[in-house]
Amino acid sequence: MDILEGLLHGLEVALSVQNLLFVLLGVTVGMMVGVLPGLGPAPTVALLIPLTFTLDGPTAIILLAGVYYGAMYGGTITSVLLRIPGEAASVVSTMDGHAMARQGQAGKALGLAAIGSFAGGLFATACLILFSPTLADFALGFGSPEYAVLALLGLFLVAYTSAGTTLKSLVAIGIGLLVASVGPDPITASPRWTLGVPDLLGGFEIVAIIMGVFGLSELLVNITESRRPTSVTRTIGRVLPTGRDIADSAGAVGRGSVIGTALGLIPGGGGVLASLVSYGVERRVSKQPEEFGSGVPQAVSGPETANNAASISTFIPLLTLGFPPNGVLAVIFGALLIQGVTPGPELIGDHPDIFWGVVVSMVIGNLVLLVMNIPLLPVFVKIAQIPPGTMATITVAILVIGAYSINGNPFDVAVMIGAGLVGYLLRKLGIPPAPLVLAFILGPIFETNFRRSLVVSDGNITVFASSPVAVALLVVLGVVIVTAVTGRLWRMRSARPGHAGEERARRLP
Template identity: 55%
Template sequence: MSSVIDGFAVVLEPTNLLYCLVGVVIGMLIGVLPGLGPAATIAILLPVTFGLEPVTAVIMLAGIFYGAQYGGTITSVLLRLPGEASSVVTVFDGHALARQGRAGAALGIAAIGSFVGGTLSIIALTLVAPVVAGFALDFGPPEYTVLALLGIMLVSTISSGGRIRALTAAAIGLLLATVGRDDFTSAERFTFGNLSLADGIDFVPIAMGLFGLGEILYNLEERHRAVQAPTKVTNVWPSRADLRQSSGAIGRGSVIGFVLGILPGGGAVLSSLAAYALEKRRSKHPERFGQGAIEGVAAPETANNAAATSSFIPLLSLGIPANATMAVIFGALLIQGVTPGPQLVTEHPELFWGVVNSMYLGNVLLLIMSIPLLGVFVRILRVRAAVLAPITVLITLVGAYTVNNSVFDIGLVIGFGVLGYLMKKAGFDPGPMVLAFVLGSLLETSLRRSLLLFDGDLTGFLSRPISGVLAAAFLAVILLPLARTLLRRRHPDPAGSAVTEPGDPAVTAVASRPSASAEIVGSGAAADPFGPASPEAGDTGAAVAPGPSAATSGERQGPGTASAESPGTASAESSGEAAGEHAVRDKTATTSTEAAGRPHDEPGQSGAPVTQPVHRDRHTEEPE
C-alpha cells in the first residue's frame, strides 16, 4: 500500500504534473481531429520522450491516450465524425441530440461519464489489476468468436431503418472487412490487384465516409428546398434530469468498460457497443435510442473511457500491449530501458503506481478542461451549414490522409461518402455497416483460429466455460425476441390498432408549421419518450415514423402491419408504473426545446406514440 502512496508523490512532482497536463491537452486535440489517432501521435512524439524520466514519459503518453477518448466524442456528437471505432456508437444519439440543440448536454454527459468511468476504472485497476490480468488470458479465439458474434447481433438491433435492411448493411460491412490479404493464407481477397488494399480498408475512411461525408452530401441536396437555420443551442449544460437519467448508464458503463477493456483487441469497441445495447434493452423506452437518448451517449462514452484505462492492465501486469497505442507505449518504455512485464510492479513500483495514479489527475484535468470547452465547441453548431460543410469535408479528407499517410485513403473516404449518401436515399442506416466492419475481421479470424484449435469441431465452443456461457447469451439474444414475437402474435395487443390514431393530430400540427421551426420540432419529437417503439427490433423511427407522409400513407401503413405491432408494444410497456418517469422526461425535453415551439403539450402525447416528422427513417414492414 505504501507504494501506492509513493506513487502519488511521484505524480505530484511538478515535472510530472506538467507533462500530465501536456499529454491530456494533446490527447484531447488529436481526439477532436478525426484521423490522426493516439498511436500515431505517440509514435511521432516518441523522440521527445527520450530525454524524460521513464515515469514522466509514460504519464504524458498515457495522458494522450485517454485524453483522445474525451476528444473523440466531440466530433462524433457535433459533426457525426467518429474518430475512433469506440466512439461510433456515440454518433447515434450524440448527433441526434446535437441536432436538437442539445449538444451541450450530450458533451457534458459524455465528459462526466468519461470522468466517472475513467476514475472508477483506475480504482478497480489499483485494487484488482493482478487478479484480473489473467482474465485477458482466458479469452482465446473461441471466446472472441462468440463475443464478436454477439456484438454483430447487437449491431443489428441498434439501427434504425428496419431489421432486414440493418442486417443487409451489416453483411456488407462484414464483406468489406474481408478485403485485403488473408491472415491465414496470405491470399489476396477483393483487392483487385491494388496494393493499397492489401492490408484491408482502414476504419477511419469507412466511418468518416459513411457517417460524416454521407450526411453532408445528403444535406447538400436539401439545402435548396428550405434554408436550413442553424440549430438553436438551447442549453449548454446537462440538466439535473439528464444526470439522473444517465446515472445508471454511467454506473453500468463503467463496469462493462472496465471488464471488456482488459481484453486485448477490440475491447473498447465491444464495451461501448455492449453498454449501449444494455441501456437500450433496459430502457422502458428503447425507441428513444437513436433519436437522442442521453443514456445513449452516457453509456458508450463511460464504457470506452473505462476500457481505455483498463487496457493498461495487460501491459502493466503481463507485458502484453492490448492495442496499437499500448504497443507504442510499450516501445517507449523499452527505449527508456524499462521492459513492461509481470515483474514491473515489483521491480519498478514507482513507475507502475506513478502512471496509474497520474490517471486520476489526468481525468480531473480533462473534466476541468472539458467544461469551459463545452461552450466553445457547442458554438460550432451556430455556424451556418453552408460554412460548416466545407470545413467538415476538408477535415474529413485531410484527416483520412493522416491515418496511413496515403492519398488512396482520401479516395476511399469519398467513395464511402457516396455510398453513405446512396444508403440514406435508399433508407439504409450506415451504422450497422460500420460496426459490423469493425467486428468483421475479429469475428472471421477468431472463428477460423477456433476451428483450427478445435480441429474443425464446432461443438468445441460449448466445451469451454467462458465461450459456452457467451454462446448461451448469444442464443438468448436471438431467441428471446423471437419468442416474444411469437407470443405476441398469439395474443395480439388490442391497443396496437388504436394507438396510431391519437398520434395523428400531432402530425398535422407539425406539418402545418413553418419549416424552419419544424426542424426543431421534429427533433424534439424525435427525443420524445412516447415515440413509437419496437423494443427488440430497434427500428425506432423506421417502424412507424409515418413522418411527413403519414396522412397520405396512413392507410398503406395500416394498423394491421408493422405499425400495429410496434406501437402496440410501446404502449403496453410504457403504461402504468412508467407514468411518473414520463412526466420527468417530458419536462426535461420541454425545457430544452420549448423555445422552438415544440408542441409538447399536445394532449395526444400522453401514452400514445407521437408520430414523428422524421424524414430519413423509413417505414419498413418486415415479416418477423
C-alpha cells in the same frame, strides 16, 4: 504491475507536460464537437486519427479518448440552452433540461449535468481501474474458440442494439464482413478479391474506411443542413447548484453511474442507450412521473451521468478483450493499430503506458471538464452558432488531407470517398453505418479464430463448446437471439395492422 503501481505509473505518464496539453486539447475539441450539431464524436475522432500518426501511443489515445468523453459534456450545453442535442447521447436533456432553461434555471441544469457527468466519469474510471486487469488476466486464458464465439456474440449484440431494424443492422454487418474479406486470407495469405489491383493486396485501409463511413457520409448527409436554433435561451442564471439541489439529485447520479457503466460494456451500447435507460429509470422511481418533461432536475442529472459513465466504461472491452463496443471505440481501435498496438488482454501488460496513462488522463480530463464547463459556457454557445458551411469546408479539407496522410497514396483517398458514398446511401436506406465498421473490425478476428479452431479440431464443430467460458458465451448468444426473435414476434402480434417500423418503440427515439 499491481493497481497501485499502475496508477503511479499512469500519473507519471499523464502528468507529463505533453500529455496534459493533449488532455486539454482533447476535451476542448470534444466539448466543441458536443456543442456543434451534426458532427458527432465518431466522425470527429475519425477526422483526428491522422493527427495522431506522429504522436506516441499514450498521447494519441489520451487525445482521442478526451474528445469522446468531452463530447458527452458539450452535448448537454446546446440541449439545455438551444434544445438542439449537440450529439445523440444528449437528446434526453432537450426535454427537461430545456424546460428548466425556460424557467430561468439553465445554470442549475448545466451545473447538475456537469457534476453528474464528473461523478459518473469517476465511477466508470474506478471500475475501469478495478476490473480491467482482472478481466484481461481472465481473457489471457481464451483460445481461438472463445474468441470466435465472443466475436460472434459481439456482432449479434451490435445488430440487436443498433438503431433501426435488426435485419438492416445484420445487412450492414454482412457488408462490413465482405469489405473486410478483401485482401489476404488470414490463414493462407492468398489474395482475395484484389482484382489485380496492387493497392488491394493488403486489404482496405481501416482508417480510410472509418473516415469515409463516419466522416464523409455525415458531411454528405448534412450537405443541405442550414437549420438554425429556433429556441435560444440566453439567460443562464446561477450555475452552481445548491447543496439541496445536489442532495436531491444524488440518487439519480448514483443510479446513472451504475446504469451508464454497465451499458457501456455492451456491444452496441454507449452514451445514447445509457441516457435513455437512465431517463426511464428516473421516471419509474419518481414520485411525480407525470412532471417529467416539464423541468425535473433528476431527469437531467441521471441521463447526463449515465452517458458520461458509458463513454468511459466502453473502454473496458476494448482494452481488455480487444473488442470495440461502439463506433467511436472502433475508431480508437484503428488508432491503436496504427500505433502498432493490438488491443486485447496483453495490452495492459505489454503497454502499461497506454492503459494506465489513459486511465489517469480520464480522471484529469473529467476534472478539467468540470472546471472548464461552467466559466466557458458563453464561449460554447457562440461556437454553436458557427455557420455549418464553414465547418463543412474545414471537414472536407481534413478528410482529404487526412486520408492522403495515411500512406501518401491517393488510393486511400479514393477508398475514403467510396466508403463515404456507401455510408451515405446506407443511411438513406435506413441501414445504420456503425455495425458496418464494427463488422469490418470484428470480421477478421472472427474468421481467423473460427477457422483456426476448425483446423485444430479437424473440423469438429463442438470445439466451440469445449470450455466453460465458450459454453457461457454461447448461452448468452442464445439468449440474445431468442430475445430478438421473441421480441419481434411479440411486437408483430401487438402491432396495429399496417403500422410500419414498430421496432422503433423499443429503440432509440
